[in-house]
Amino acid sequence: MKTDHTESQFTHIAITDSFWMQYQKLITEVVIPYQWCALNDTIDDAEPSHAIDNFKIAAGQMQGEFYGMIFQDSDVAKWLEAVAYSLSNHPDPQLESIADDVIDLIGKAQQPNGYVNTYFTVKAPSEKWTNVCECHELYCAGHLIEAGVAYYCATEKTRLLDIVCKFADHINEVFGKKPGQLLGYPGHPEIEQALMRLYEVTQDTRYSQLSQFFIEQRGQQPHYYDIEYERRGQTSYWQTHGSAWMIKDKNYSQAHAPITKQSTATGHAVRFVYLMAGVAHLARINHSQEKLTACRTLWQNVTNKQMYITGSIGSQSQGEAFSCDYDLPNDTAYTETCASIGLIMFANQMLQLDPNSNYADVMERALYNTVLAGIALDGKHFFYVNPLEVYPKAIAYNHIYEHVKPIRQQWFGCACCPPNLARLIGSIGNYIYTVKDNTIYTNLYIASESTLYLSDGNMTLLQKGNYPWQDTITFTVKMAQPCQADIALRVPNWCQQPQLSINQTGFAAENIASDGYIHIKRQWQNDDEIILQLPMQPILVRPNPLLRHDMRKVAIQRGPLVYCIEQADNGEELHNLLLDSSSELKCIAGSGIFAGKTLIKATAYRIDSIHAHSQPLYSFNSEKPAMTKCELTLVPYFSWANRGEGEMRVWINEL
Amino acid sequence: MKTDHTESQFTHIAITDSFWMQYQKLITEVVIPYQWCALNDTIDDAEPSHAIDNFKIAAGQMQGEFYGMIFQDSDVAKWLEAVAYSLSNHPDPQLESIADDVIDLIGKAQQPNGYVNTYFTVKAPSEKWTNVCECHELYCAGHLIEAGVAYYCATEKTRLLDIVCKFADHINEVFGKKPGQLLGYPGHPEIEQALMRLYEVTQDTRYSQLSQFFIEQRGQQPHYYDIEYERRGQTSYWQTHGSAWMIKDKNYSQAHAPITKQSTATGHAVRFVYLMAGVAHLARINHSQEKLTACRTLWQNVTNKQMYITGSIGSQSQGEAFSCDYDLPNDTAYTETCASIGLIMFANQMLQLDPNSNYADVMERALYNTVLAGIALDGKHFFYVNPLEVYPKAIAYNHIYEHVKPIRQQWFGCACCPPNLARLIGSIGNYIYTVKDNTIYTNLYIASESTLYLSDGNMTLLQKGNYPWQDTITFTVKMAQPCQADIALRVPNWCQQPQLSINQTGFAAENIASDGYIHIKRQWQNDDEIILQLPMQPILVRPNPLLRHDMRKVAIQRGPLVYCIEQADNGEELHNLLLDSSSELKCIAGSGIFAGKTLIKATAYRIDSIHAHSQPLYSFNSEKPAMTKCELTLVPYFSWANRGEGEMRVWINEL
Structure with missing residues (x-):
């Protein structure tokens, strides 16, 4: 996978792991084609998507009405992002050509001022930016920006990047503190982390500043959700649970207080982790101690008080939300696949901000348990909800279980989880290492060949093993010339007696630093070999x-x-x-x-x-x-x- | 309490029990006056009722609009029924005068054709009998009939009885199998048992036949709920859970199949037990073996598969409904107070139909646990919902608990439970004995003086004891002349070594018959004394x-x-x-x-x-x-x- 080092710190990562290659193959060969059919409504018996048609209508290529969820566009964006990672891993000119056509279509649907959103373009042109609390307009923008960044990194093509930069520029005109600008921020966070990624590839500080604006406006009084609600005449988009609940329940969107004043994870779990991934990224770029503290506090709350052993979060169906500390029922759990995906993104940002094995431990737990449970071995069936206890006989009768499915489902009307799985699995290489201060932190034990950017030059790490089944992981160092670096090996919290050798000489594995890693600082030579054993008794x-x-x-x-x-x-x-x-x-x-x-x-x-x-x-x-x-x-x-x-x-x- | 023997089999019952007198005193001195204030909206901070005003508007005594639940009238009816029992137990001319005035008001609100219902009279005159599935019209009629029967039995005044007979006659014209009549039956059963009681006091078989019609039409195809739904243009009264769910979910109202084809208790628990009380009553009067079998089957299912140890039923909040066999969560239980009250009514009818201590065991369990838990010791606070496990910290956060209250509440907008408690506690004397085939079955051990109607003449039973705290119950027989009779003493299922003496001579208490009672058949003499001991070790x-x-x-x-x-x-x-x-x-x-x-x-x-x-x-x-x-x-x-x-x-x- 080709990426700019400022975006992901790595110049090249190739997965060689049999466990993960199988999943990446499933994504490339089954999920992406299947999802493409879904987006084009060519799957029998699946709920209609209409997502591509919405863009055709917005582009003036087709007559018709918008159809689908208000955030239907994000399915196309997430598919494109997944395609980008797949193309990185497995070049496929035919797939790339299809993606290029979709990108062209998006370009045609883009308004002259840069605006892209088919719902508002087709169905409600006069309502743009009037209901950022409920209407996912900035959320869809965020996903499109992420797709633009990923597609550029994968293909070096700038067409989608240009589209999203123009869109982000427009958003930067609409939102802000200058007279005539809106003081709003999204009900569903996503654009915060997307803008940070856009900043990383473009180095344009307007994007990181816009992300900062959205993050810092959140929870300020007088409350923007109320302001826009009054301004548009007290209308509410979602009427399913009674009037305007999404606007009034500020906790649901983590908008009840500024993020630096929050100490407990609350509300919609996916929103929370998406937001925090953006906050952590911003804190790193801005060197903000206050935001770092907020990130640590909320991380601790989520993972030490509100997380299931499977690394899943969000213990209730209503609001797809957190409950309170230590309230983790196993059978009525909601524990959405996407929430664990977002938790992994939050963890990955924390690893870059504040290296500590605790973040990687949680990342690994969420990844190998909840995230992988979200997809069937056939790649065509998915869990949205991941309970830790299922008693199928009662599910059809007791409504406390109405969100629980005892077997994976084909597709969803609200199709957030499958494309999210596709983009995470496709980009799993980005989660293996963190490079910071000339230290290579190994976070995930996934066999791979990675070229890492260090102060003395590039180092290639060949990681081998048969994780998660076997306990031996081998690293071989490849480089043009010797270089000084710290390779920090994570000792998972479940592992009690790690063993380590370097070039067949034992290394005191008990010297685990306070950050949870065994640090090996030395002048690395070409072909140096590290063998790490993480005993895997049950x-x-x-x-x-x-x-x-x-x-x-x-x-x-x-x-x-x-x-x-x-x-x-x-x-x-x-x-x-x-x-x-x-x-x-x-x-x-x-x-x-x-x-x-x-x-x-x-x-x-x-x-x-x-x-x-x-x-x-x-x-x-x-x-x-x-x-x-x-x-x-x-x-x-x-x-x-x-x-x-x-x-x-x-x-x-x-x- | 004065009752006609055809209604309750007894000529006189006076409660002398300290435990129950205290509750009856609470009902008379606190609940009934408090509820009168509620019905008249003179309680600060309580949700408005408007129930009396609705009748004033319907009677043309006041200008205004109907307000409240569509079944608001039933609160007035249940209050009158509770007043009737209270007057039986404790004559009170002032209260009787207030009740007489309410009855006059109801008479003035009655339409010339006999119809009584303030919602339809005031708010929707053209919609009468167009939505018996959803609109509680027959349910309210049922409660009014029960009040009429009770008030007549308590006071011998016929004013309300005449009103409800005229109303029942009207219903009998509207519903039936003749051309132009409606084939409908209530969405919420209640009138079935009410009509049986009306039959008992009037001996008019039109009323038992109308009850039979409603019971036997239930669940027939083509389905009447669908017929009336189409006829009125597919409108639905309740929109809270999406369109027309109450009409479409036939199980909710136990209308998915004829009652004799049902084998599992399903749907709204209160509806189920109200219906079954009516079915059991009808089966007794009609000597219907088929209905007896259905009653036994459904009784077994409820009490052997779906009942909590507290005698509560209806394990889920959604639909206030049963779940499936053996699905009895303790913390999310709904277990409405009214459902246990209805279970007691069902049990009482089964005892008269099919004497067996099992019915009385359940009756006692529901009464001393869930029903009494429904009312605070101050008589002013009530539980609607009776969980078996409460963890208050999580209630405010996890919506699976949103129906659960950790402390009793003052009053309810939908005020079904408090007046239901008042009428059950007020009439508790009716549940102590069953007399059938010259056998006196003792079902509840409540100190009382009861005159019972036997083939050889009346027998008065003085029951003394300090149940449920102390294990000794004494019965003294009083009569004008010796008579042959069977006194059957229930041995509760929790009691393992009952002891018994008659006139201080031991009686083989181990001879428990297959019906669960110790039968003492003899020529009873005046002043014969039975001492029963039911050891109460934990x-x-x-x-x-x-x-x-x-x-x-x-x-x-x-x-x-x-x-x-x-x-x-x-x-x-x-x-x-x-x-x-x-x-x-x-x-x-x-x-x-x-x-x-x-x-x-x-x-x-x-x-x-x-x-x-x-x-x-x-x-x-x-x-x-x-x-x-x-x-x-x-x-x-x-x-x-x-x-x-x-x-x-x-x-x-x-x-």
Whole structure:
């Protein structure tokens, strides 16, 4: 992947990892073509998209009405961004030609002043910029800008970059503190991080300053959402939950207070992490201590009080939102795939701002568990919602589960998760390393060949291994001439006895710095070899005693992977299984759809329920129920629900 | 209370029980006057009712618009019914005069053809009987009929009875199978049982036949709800959850199939039990084996698969509805007070149809736990929703709890529960005995003086005791001359070793018949005395293994009372308390607001959480958390939340 170093710090990253190449192949060969069909409404039985047609209508190439969500344009932008990463990884002239045509179409739909948004162009031209709280106008702009940056980095073509620069210039005219400008900022953050990326490739400080404006205006009084609401005559776009709730519930958009005054993650989880990714990026460029502190505070709150063991966030369906500290129900969890994707983006920005393995630990947890659970092994079915416990029999009956699907779905009317998965997986190379102050931080253990930009020149790191299944990772250093640098190896928080050698000589792996990395500072020679071992025996995970939904339960993790039990292996009534935590957790090689994957066996006891259907609901002074010894089979959480509908649990009762 | 024997089988019942007299006093002295103020909008800070004004407007005594729920009239009817019972128990000329005035007002609001309903009279005269699915027109009629029957039985005054007979006659003209009549039936059942009661006092079979018509039309195809929906141009009254859901979701109203084809309780829980009370009553009068079978089947489903240990039903907020078998979450439960009241009415009808202690066991459980939990000790605060587990910190944040209140509320805009409590508690005497085939079934152990109608003449039973606190119940038989009869004493399902003596001679209490009663058949003499002992040691209750929310937990019951732990006694984090079920459960006398009540102490262990706030969410390969021995205090569930906001749990983790 070719990128400008100011955008991603790296000059070249090629993924060679079998685990991730398979996913990237799936994105390139299945998801991107499938999504292209979806955008063009050529998939039978899928909900209509109309996204390309909307652009054709806006471009004057077609007659018709806008159709779809108010943020339908963002599907096209996210597809283009995913295509950009795919072209970086796997050049494909035919795909590039299709993308170029889409970019041309966007150019034709762009208004003379730079404005791009098909909903407002086609359907409501007089309402532009009158409802930034509810109408995703700046959100769609953000995604288009991200696509423009990515497409330029991948292809060196400037057509889309020019379009988005012209659009950003227009936005910069509309919004600001000068007379006649609007003091607004988006209801759904996204443009903040997009503008920072645009700044990185263009080095035009107007873009970082505009991002700063949006971030710093957020939550100021008098509240802009109320101002524009009054100005347009108290109209509301979303009427689904009663009048104007999205405008009035400022917490929902993290707009209840300036971000530096917030200490608890609240509201819509995706909005929160998108916003924070932008804030962290800005804090790095601006050297803002105040914003760094805010980022750290909110990061701590999210990851130490409100995050599931699978790295998912946003524990309730209503508002796709955070609840409160330690309120993490497993069965009614919303835990949107996109929220974990955004958390990874936030983590990646924090790694560049404030290097610490904690950010990478969370990134890895979210990536290998929730994000990968979001996509089926066939690349055509997706989870929006990622519960940690599913009891399918009740889902159709109890409305507290109405957002929960026991199997992955084909596509969504609001299609945010699949293209977000495509762009994250396509750009996964960007998350492996952070280079800062002549230190190479290894954040993800993904086999790859990366050329990294150091003060003494470029270093190429060949990373090899079979992560997340095997515990040995090898790094080979390649360079034209020796150079002084610090290679910092992350010791994951789940790993208790890492081992390390350099050129076959042991290195004191216990010297983990306070930032969570083992720092190896030396004059690196060509062909130097580092071998890192992160022992992957299965680990018993216990919950904080404040997690009332998990008490007296354990989870099992191996390496970065959280495991779960499924009905397919363990029968019905998973609540009647008690894991014997004193027994050995055994690794076995999977077969069938689990070929190449490691499964875990554990000793357990099953509460006898053979006559339960004919027994009364409650028994008085009865004995403790009898139990029978049995063996549990655990599978990686990310691979659950690939065998039809059935019960699933991450947190297992402990004997 | 004076009633005609054909209505309630009894000629006179006087409550002498200290526990229940206190509640009846509360109803008479607090609830009825308070509710009268509510109906007249003279309570500050309460939601407006306008119910009396609606009748004044309909009667032409006042100018104005209808205001309130479409079923606002039923509040007045339920108040009148409660007043009737109160007047039976405690004559009060002033209250009777107010009630007579209200009845006069209703008479003036009655249309010449007999129709009574202020919403349709005032607001939508042309829409009468066009939307029986959604508009509660027959439901309000039902409550008015019940009030008419009760007021006649209490006062022997016929004014309201005449009004409701005229109204019922009108309904009988409008609905039926003759040409020009409507084939409809109510969306919200109520009139079915009301018409059966009207039949009992009038012996007019048109009323039982009309009830039969409504019951048998239910669920027939083509579906009447669809027919009237098309006929009126596809309009829907309730738009809150999207268009016409109440019409389309036939299960919600138990109208998806004829009642004799239903085997699972589904939909709105109150509707279900009101309907079934009517069906059971009709089955008894009609000697319908098919309806008896349906009643038994649905009773079994509700009470053996879908009922909480507190006797509450309807486990979800959405639709105030049943979920599916064994889906009984404790914290998100809806479990409306009215649903348990309706369950008691259903049980009471089943006892008369099909005597079996199982019905009375459920009746007692619902009454002493959920129903009494519905009203605060001050008589001015009420629970609509009765969860079995409350964690107040999360209620404000997680919308799965948005229906849950951690403390009782003053009044409700939709004021169904408080007047329902008033009429049930006021008429509790009707639930103590069933007389059938010269057998007196004792269903509730409530001290009382009851004159019962037997084939050989009247028998007066003096029941004494201090239930639910003390285990001895004494019955003294009073009669003019000896008579042959069977007195059947219920042995509650929680009681394992009942003891019994007659005239101080032991009686083999182990001879419990298959119907769950000890039958004493003899020639009864004046002053015969029965002493029944139902030992009340605290009982450990275990859940059926299919109740996944309760697994590895126990509940504690003593006599009919289910107990719970509250934060006020046991501190925060009730999920970290583990009850040692092998230790003794000790009864202690309560004090303060618990004076006169029995509390329970139990040995438990508390999981250490002192440093939890500063610990990570998840720990790897850590030891099992340390625990400290402690003592639990349990209070009766019905008296929870009388000490401000705090955590509460019925199901307690078992060590």
